[in-house]
Amino acid sequence: MTTTTYGLLSTYPPTQCGLATFTAALRTHLGTPGRPEDFGVVRVVDEREAASPPEVVHELMKGSSSSRRRAAAELNRFDVAIVQHEYGIFGGPDGDEVLALLDELTIPSIVVLHTVLVNPSVRQKEILEAVVRIADAVVTMTRTAYRRLRDYEVDMTKASVIPHGAHVPSRASAPRPDTARPTILTWGLLGPGKGIEWAIEALGLLRHLDPAPRYLVVGKTHPKVLERHGESYRDSLRDQAERLGVSDQVEFNAAYLSLGTLEGIVRDADVVLLPYDSPDQVTSGVLIEAVAAGKPVISSRFPHAVELLGDGTGLLVAHRNSRAIAAALEQVLTQPELKSTMAARSAMLAPQLGWPAVAGQYRALAEQILTLRETAVA
Numbered sequence: 001m002t003t004t005t006y007g008l009l010s011t012y013p014p015t016q017c018g019l020a021t022f023t024a025a026l027r028t029h030l031g032t033p034g035r036p037e038d039f040g041v042v043r044v045v046d047e048r049e050a051a052s053p054p055e056v057v058h059e060l061m062k063g064s065s066s067s068r069r070r071a072a073a074e075l076n077r078f079d080v081a082i083v084q085h086e087y088g089i090f091g092g093p094d095g096d097e098v099l100a101l102l103d104e105l106t107i108p109s110i111v112v113l114h115t116v117l118v119n120p121s122v123r124q125k126e127i128l129e130a131v132v133r134i135a136d137a138v139v140t141m142t143r144t145a146y147r148r149l150r151d152y153e154v155d156m157t158k159a160s161v162i163p164h165g166a167h168v169p170s171r172a173s174a175p176r177p178d179t180a181r182p183t184i185l186t187w188g189l190l191g192p193g194k195g196i197e198w199a200i201e202a203l204g205l206l207r208h209l210d211p212a213p214r215y216l217v218v219g220k221t222h223p224k225v226l227e228r229h230g231e232s233y234r235d236s237l238r239d240q241a242e243r244l245g246v247s248d249q250v251e252f253n254a255a256y257l258s259l260g261t262l263e264g265i266v267r268d269a270d271v272v273l274l275p276y277d278s279p280d281q282v283t284s285g286v287l288i289e290a291v292a293a294g295k296p297v298i299s300s301r302f303p304h305a306v307e308l309l310g311d312g313t314g315l316l317v318a319h320r321n322s323r324a325i326a327a328a329l330e331q332v333l334t335q336p337e338l339k340s341t342m343a344a345r346s347a348m349l350a351p352q353l354g355w356p357a358v359a360g361q362y363r364a365l366a367e368q369i370l371t372l373r374e375t376a377v378a
Contacts, residue, residue, distance in 0.1 A: 011023070076107055204322075
């Protein structure tokens with residue numbers, strides 16, 4: 001039986017962003033172990049970098065037509081191209097350079113839509129509609145994004161919903177040795193919009209809890225935020241904690257963490273808190289990872305959270321509302337039965353969210369579009 005080969009177009013490690021992490025995980029689980037030749041990654045970069053992993057066959061430079069043509073040629077060596085689409089990663093206004101690249105592909109393509117805007121600009125709408133028109137198939141990662149796509153002028157028969165994918169811990173969550181002080185955890189790349197300030201304000205409303213909870217914020221500052229604003233956001237959060245008298249309860253960990261280390265931190269948390277500001281976020285990798293780890297989750301009501309947690313898997317709170325966050329935290333931290341029920345519901349969802357299951361859906365979709373292309377040619 002012939003093995004399907006894949007060309008992947010995306011940001012990619014060592015770039016630190018959600019798309020890079022997503023693509024690396026998908027590559028790991030998509031192919032046959034021991035067959036690195038089944039993959040090639042065209043890595044989207046702002047400027048040429050000194051080192052890329054060996055699976056990177058080309059670095060796509062924004063604004064370079066020769067780099068774009070080389071990228072298409074490299075992808076065309078494989079059976080199927082899987083393209084991660086986000087307006088901000090490709091060159092040109094609203095990332096319109098991706099359209100010329102997609103046009104130059106001679107192989108079937110799957111485009112993963114990481115953002116489907118409710119109120120796109122005219123140009124953003126045109127670009128997304130063109131992406132769907134050129135692609136053989138498109139993927140949204142939530143039903144919310146799929147429904148939004150219906151408001152565009154696109155062929156919805158090309159669209160599928162495949163979950164984001166998560167690393168499912170190899171062992172069930174177990175209580176940490178020291179259970180005296182409950183731990184609230186937020187993790188992911190840090191920057192404005194993460195809503196950490198509302199969580200810190202909520203801690204100030206929980207002074208009556210004994211023992212006082214610890215709030216652990218894990219993650220480096222997003223590289224683009226660091227480049228433009230340095231650590232001003234993290235510094236402002238430290239200042240806020242000091243002003244509110246909860247600095248002894250807030251801990252920041254900005255170190256690069258291995259998967260095993262992060263898994264241990266998540267396992268030891270009592271509750272994962274996602275206080276994001278955006279009401280429009282349709283995909284959150286951290287949300288998927290938290291649920292797959294079988295953790296109770298409290299989240300602001302962004303669309304992906306409403307979709308995944310709305311059946312009682314988690315608690316949903318209003319955006320930018322520290323009182324609502326404090327009330328939800330107190331519920332979870334003082335009601336063991338509620339915490340156990342939420343964790344159990346998360347654990348039930350874990351198998352279908354795990355990367356092996358998600359990669360299987362991408363393999364099936366790839367085979368489907370290959371068959372359709374062969375049938376059309378015949």
